[in-house]
Amino acid sequence: MLLSLKGSFPSAILALADGTVFIGNSIGAQGTTVGEVVFNTSLTGYQEILTDPSYCQQIVTLTYPHIGNYGVNPEDVEADKIHAAGLIIKNLPLLASNFRSTQTLSEYLAEGKTVAIANIDTRKLTRLLRDQGAQNGAIVGLAAGEEVTQAKIDEAIAAAKAAPSMKGLDLAKVVSTVKSYPWNEAEWTLGQGYGKLEAPKFKVVAYDFGVKKNILRMLAERGCDVTVVPAQTPAKDVLALNPDGVFLSNGPGDPEPCDYAIAAVQEIMATKKPVFGICLGHQIMALASGAKTFKMQNSHHGANHPVKDLDSGRVSITSQNHGFAVELESLPANARATHISLFDGTLQGMERTDVPAFCFQGHPEASPGPHDIGYLFDRFTALMETHKNA
Numbered sequence: 080m081l082l083s084l085k086g087s088f089p090s091a092i093l094a095l096a097d098g099t100v101f102i103g104n105s106i107g108a109q110g111t112t113v114g115e116v117v118f119n120t121s122l123t124g125y126q127e128i129l130t131d132p133s134y135c136q137q138i139v140t141l142t143y144p145h146i147g148n149y150g151v152n153p154e155d156v157e158a159d160k161i162h163a164a165g166l167i168i169k170n171l172p173l174l175a176s177n178f179r180s181t182q183t184l185s186e187y188l189a190e191g192k193t194v195a196i197a198n199i200d201t202r203k204l205t206r207l208l209r210d211q212g213a214q215n216g217a218i219v220g221l222a223a224g225e226e227v228t229q230a231k232i233d234e235a236i237a238a239a240k241a242a243p244s245m246k247g248l249d250l251a252k253v254v255s256t257v258k259s260y261p262w263n264e265a266e267w268t269l270g271q272g273y274g275k276l277e278a279p280k281f282k283v284v285a286y287d288f289g290v291k292k293n294i295l296r297m298l299a300e301r302g303c304d305v306t307v308v309p310a311q312t313p314a315k316d317v318l319a320l321n322p323d324g325v326f327l328s329n330g331p332g333d334p335e336p337c338d339y340a341i342a343a344v345q346e347i348m349a350t351k352k353p354v355f356g357i358c359l360g361h362q363i364m365a366l367a368s369g370a371k372t373f374k375m376q377n378s379h380h381g382a383n384h385p386v387k388d389l390d391s392g393r394v395s396i397t398s399q400n401h402g403f404a405v406e407l408e409s410l411p412a413n414a415r416a417t418h419i420s421l422f423d424g425t426l427q428g429m430e431r432t433d434v435p436a437f438c439f440q441g442h443p444e445a446s447p448g449p450h451d452i453g454y455l456f457d458r459f460t461a462l463m464e465t466h467k468n469a
């Protein structure tokens with residue numbers, strides 16, 4: 080049973096900073112939210128997307144038209160709460176059907192105090208964002224029976240215009256854990272649920288810039304006994320734990336203002352400890368190596384982005400979620416490109432040639448998405464193995 084929810088859900092307004100307005104239905108919390116409006120082309124994984132801390136202060140548009148059809152469950156989360164600032168979809172099916180489902184998407188959004196809009200033309204919105212680049216927006220979820228008025232539309236446009244620009248925002252320290260904690264949950268299997276770290280082989284310290292649980296699970300699956308530390312942990316505290324390797328997580332915002340992390344990573348790489356970075360962690364490693372980052376005109380959010388491994392020539396289909404990128408031309412002499420995007424030629428991976436450190440812009444942990452590039456986790460454990468025995 081699809082759609083025809085127009086009568087059963089209150090109205091909602093989506094306004095972009097350029098004055099474009101869409102009227103739809105509120106399917107989450109009541110109230111106003113603002114953020115950078117981006118679009119994600121994944122067909123599944125809305126729960127993983129909503130809880131990915133990298134979406135902090137971003138409103139996500141899902142281009143796949145039916146969202147919510149398999150409900151939500153307590154397991155498929157990347158963090159303990161919804162981090163996306165809002166959700167924009169086309170159709171919310173009235174029936175959610177899946178053996179793991181415990182709640183509907185709409186209930187989950189309301190409980191998570193997340194404002195969301197359905198029944199708007201997401202194709203029109205996506206074309207606009209694609210042609211003009213990401214821009215700020217506001218969603219206003221009205222109360223039941225409340226009318227959409229010009230005054231409310233004007234307020235929504237004003238809220239969109241007043242939202243802060245993503246460029247220059249350090250959000251890693253906003254979403255990061257305040258306290259260190261150990262991690263020992265491994266990957267999920269049907270019938271078994273999440274596994275446990277068995278036979279730990281490597282001690283890993285993971286910087287939490289907004290880490291996704293699935294990254295930690297994939298490390299634990301490979302025998303990594305992980306200690307997660309806050310974003311602003313100084314290098315000396317990390318080194319005092321004497322890890323076999325250091326992991327730099329994904330995270331929201333602009334990497335450039337994260338000066339504390341850039342300095343710490345420089346110090347850690349200088350000790351020749353193996354270091355692996357994903358997404359924001361990749362950007363921070365690049366900045367710590369002397370490269371530059373920039374805000375992209377067309378950000379990458381989806382689960383089908385082709386990326387070429389420059390060493391093997393192999394093309395992987397990857398999961399992506401980033402709005403900043405490392406300038407390929409700015410790589411210093413002691414770093415080399417290992418992966419590029421076949422969508423736009425931007426840098427997707429690099430490696431230091433003088434120290435055992437490498438990083439990847441996309442998401443090898445998928446979640447949601449394909450596992451083609453999961454071999455990077457094996458590269459990290461192999462690097463730790465080599466350096467352990469060196």
Ligand SMILES: NC(=O)CC[C@H](N)C(=O)O
Nearest residue numbers: 329330358359401402403
């Ligand atoms: N997923 C991420 O780590 C995103 C990195 C960074 N916030 C960007 O948008 O580029």
